[in-house]
Structures are given as structure tokens and as C-alpha cells.
Amino acid sequence: MNIAECPECSATITFQSQPVLHELVRCPECGAELEVVSLEPIKLDLAPTEEEDWGE
Amino acid sequence: MKIAIICSLVRPEEKLLIEAFGRRNIPVEIIDDRGLRFDLHALEAWRQYDVVIERCVSQSRARYLLRALSLAGVKTVNTYDVVENCGDKFITSQLLVQHGVPTTRVKLAFTVESALAAIEEMGYPCVLKPVVGSWGRMVVRINDRDAAEAVLELRDVLGGYEQHIYYLQEHVKKPGRDIRAFVAGDKTIAAVYRNSEHWITNTARGGKTSNCPVTAELDALCVAAAHAVGGGIVAVDVLEDPERGLLINEVNHTMEFRNSIAPTGVDIPGAIVDYALQVAGEK
Numbered sequence: 001m002n003i004a005e006c007p008e009c010s011a012t013i014t015f016q017s018q019p020v021l022h023e024l025v026r027c028p029e030c031g032a033e034l035e036v037v038s039l040e041p042i043k044l045d046l047a048p049t050e051e052e053d054w055g056e
Numbered sequence: 057m058k059i060a061i062i063c064s065l066v067r068p069e070e071k072l073l074i075e076a077f078g079r080r081n082i083p084v085e086i087i088d089d090r091g092l093r094f095d096l097h098a099l100e101a102w103r104q105y106d107v108v109i110e111r112c113v114s115q116s117r118a119r120y121l122l123r124a125l126s127l128a129g130v131k132t133v134n135t136y137d138v139v140e141n142c143g144d145k146f147i148t149s150q151l152l153v154q155h156g157v158p159t160t161r162v163k164l165a166f167t168v169e170s171a172l173a174a175i176e177e178m179g180y181p182c183v184l185k186p187v188v189g190s191w192g193r194m195v196v197r198i199n200d201r202d203a204a205e206a207v208l209e210l211r212d213v214l215g216g217y218e219q220h221i222y223y224l225q226e227h228v229k230k231p232g233r234d235i236r237a238f239v240a241g242d243k244t245i246a247a248v249y250r251n252s253e254h255w256i257t258n259t260a261r262g263g264k265t266s267n268c269p270v271t272a273e274l275d276a277l278c279v280a281a282a283h284a285v286g287g288g289i290v291a292v293d294v295l296e297d298p299e300r301g302l303l304i305n306e307v308n309h310t311m312e313f314r315n316s317i318a319p320t321g322v323d324i325p326g327a328i329v330d331y332a333l334q335v336a337g338e339k
Contacts, residue, residue: 020074022088023066035065047065053115055190056291056308 004042008032013044057336058104060085062092062121063111068314070111072325080329089117099128107131107336109328111310115143115188118310133332134288134309141285142309145187145223148285152304155284158277159304160295161226168208171222175204181227184211188218190308191260197227228295228303233257235268235294235302238313238324239282240331244275244292246322248315259315267319277302285309289328 002015011029019025023036024047033047059077061084063070070086077084085105089112102108108130112118122136141147152159163178165171175182181199184207189195198204211219234257237247247270250263257263268274278292281304291311295303313324 020066020071021086022063023071024068051114052193053188054113055115055193056311 002042004036004044006030006032006034007044007046008034015042057082057106057333058085059083059107059109059332059336060087060105061109061111062087062089064089064113064117067113067312069312069325072314072317073109073111073328076323076325076329079326080333082329082333089114089121092117092121094121094124096124096127099124102128102130105130107133107332109133109332110139113310115139115190115310119143131335131338133328133335134290135286138286138288138290139309142290142307143188145185145189145306146221148307151284152281152307155280157280157284157304158300158302159281160228163224165222165224166220168212171208171224172201172204174222174224176201178224178226180204183225183227185223185225186218187221187223192256192258194219195256197255225305227255228297228305230255230257230295230297233296234305235274235296236265236316237268237270237274237278237292237294238311238316238322238327239278239290239292240327241287241289241334242279244270244278245327246270246316246320246324247274247278248319259312265315265319267321274302277304281307289331 004013006027009030011027019036021039025034034044035047037043037045110118118139122132122139125132126136146164149162163174165174181197183197185195196207233249233251235247236250237244247268248265249268250257252263281292282290285307291308293305295305297303317324
């Protein structure tokens with residue numbers, strides 16, 4: 001099962017497709033932006049915060 | 057063929073690119089820019105790649121790593137020059153003017169006093185932007201002299217040195233939307249309207265996308281803008297002026313496209329992959 005726990009609110013997050021390492025996901029419960037930091041098992045951590053030179 | 061994508065995080069765009077390579081049965085290596093170390097005396101290992109696709113969310117990292125890869129003779133999408141030219145709004149504007157591409161009026165000033173004089177010359181409202189920045193961050197519309205003095209004082213007192221470079225742009229009375237066009241090489245592959253009740257229409261700020269037909273005029277204008285900054289894969293932001301017609305606003309070098317695939321029906325990640333493969337195959 002492609003599921004993981006939100007490190008912020010402990011909600012269970014279900015991935016619709018196979019996650020990729022360092023993928024960004026948003027917790028549907030608390031809205032936290034998270035990064036996939038491990039695949040086996042799937043682990044999430046808070047994503048880095050936006051910096052001044054981030055963008056397109 | 058050996059291909060790498062360097063990125064800071066795997067956003068929806070990077071995942072779509074990985075999937076597009078997968079559909080072509082081409083393996084792609086994902087390199088996290090947070091772990092990179094460049095030794096300028098030992099860049100040979102990078103030559104194993106036929107092409108490296110730069111997808112960093114950090115412009116500074118993109119600039120430095122592309123400079124290093126360029127030094128190593130590695131082909132990249134985009135090139136160092138494109139990132140350098142698009143990453144600084146004044147350089148973009150300067151190149152558009154130099155190449156005769158219709159664009160908004162822009163003034164540059166270095167002090168509060170000269171910036172205020174430039175604003176008064178340009179007239180109200182006008183727009184003040186950081187020369188480096190994205191997603192509409194710190195972009196302000198100045199409606200009168202009081203607002204101008206307040207904003208300039210704040211930037212002077214609180215901002216770092218880059219905030220003391222005052223990039224002023226005329227305010228175009230656009231019709232509640234702007235156009236985001238995607239250029240790959242010599243072709244505009246898709247375009248969307250970014251609709252918003254707010255004058256800032258970035259999708260990162262809530263703008264909603266809908267399909268924009270790629271007319272011959274829009275294609276020619278956007279390709280000219282892309283070529284002016286060095287070509288490659290870019291997203292061109294276009295404003296519709298009620299009197300002068302289409303004007304280039306900005307050109308983006310590491311474009312986001314997640315919200316533009318469904319309304320246009322265009323396989324944008326597939327087009328990027330095809331362009332990268334073309335670059336990889338070039339002698």
C-alpha cells in the first residue's frame with residue numbers, strides 16, 4: 001500500500017501512484033507541504049520552506 | 057543514452073517529466089541539487105550524460121550548476137545563458153528591446169530619489185518588481201505618490217542590496233488575464249490564459265487557466281522572445297494592451313506547466329522530453 005503518515009498531524013496519506021523520492025505532496029488533512037524522504041517504507045518530512053530565489 | 061534531471065524537489069512538473077521519459081522507455085537519473093558538490097578540477101564525470109535537464113526551484117543553484125556543466129562541456133536544457141538572461145528581469149527586458157520584440161516600457165534606477173523620479177516620469181499606476189524573483193513575490197502596483205514613497209522607503213530600509221535595484225514597469229490595462237505561452241525551440245507548443253480578478257495573474261497566486269489559441273501572431277512573438285533570451289524551453293508571459301496589442305512581460309526559464317496540460321490538451325512534458333532528446337542527439 002502506498003500510504004504514509006503526515007509528520008505534522010498524523011493523518012494517513014494515500015498515494016494514487018507510486019511516489020518518487022523527494023516528491024512534494026500536500027497533506028489533505030492539515031495542508032502541510034511534505035517531502036517524500038524514504039520509499040521503503042514511505043516516510044514524509046516537512047518540505048523546505050520557500051526561499052527568496054525560488055520560482056520559475 | 058544517459059539523461060539526468062537535476063532538481064531541488066520533485067514537484068508535479070518533474071514527476072510528469074519522469075513519466076514522459078518512462079513512456080519512451082528511456083531511463084532518467086534524478087539528481088537532488090541539495091547533495092551536489094562541484095569540483096572545478098574534476099568535472100569529467102558529468103560528461104557521462106548526453107543531456108542534463110535543469111529543474112531547480114532555486115535560481116541561484118541553477119545558475120551555478122549550469123555554469124559548471126557548461127565548463128565541463130555538458131549539454132543542458134536550458135543553457136546557462138538562458139537562465140542568466142531570464143533570471144534577471146532587466147536583462148530580459150534589455151534583450152527584448154535589443155532584438156526589437158514588443159515589450160512593456162521599463163526603467164531602472166538605483167536610489168530612492170531616482171526611482172521616485174522614474175515613477176513620476178512613467179506615471180501612475182506603475183509596477184515595481186524585484187529584478188530577481190518569481191511567483192509574483194514582492195511585485196507591487198503603485199497607484200500614487202504616497203504609495204511610491206512608502207514602498208521605496210520600505211525597500212530601502214528593509215531590503216538587501218538587490219532590493220535597492222529598482223525595476224519599474226509600466227502598468228498595462230490587461231483584460232483580467234494574461235497569456236502564458238510555452239515555447240520549445242522554434243515553436244509555441246501551447247498557450248493558456250491566466251484569468252484572475254486580481255491584477256497579479258500568476259497561477260501560484262490563484263490565477264485560473266483556460267486554453268488560449270496559438271495564433272500565427274502569438275507564435276511569432278513568443279518564438280522571437282524565446283530566441284532573444286537564447287532559446288530552449290521557456291514560458292513567455294504576454295500582456296494584451298488595448299491599443300498596442302501583444303506585449304512581452306517576462307520570460308521564464310524553468311517553467312511550471314501542471315495547470316496548463318488539461319486546458320490545452322497538449323502533452324507539454326512530452327514536448328520538453330522530445331526537445332531534450334533532440335539536444336542530446338545534436339553533435
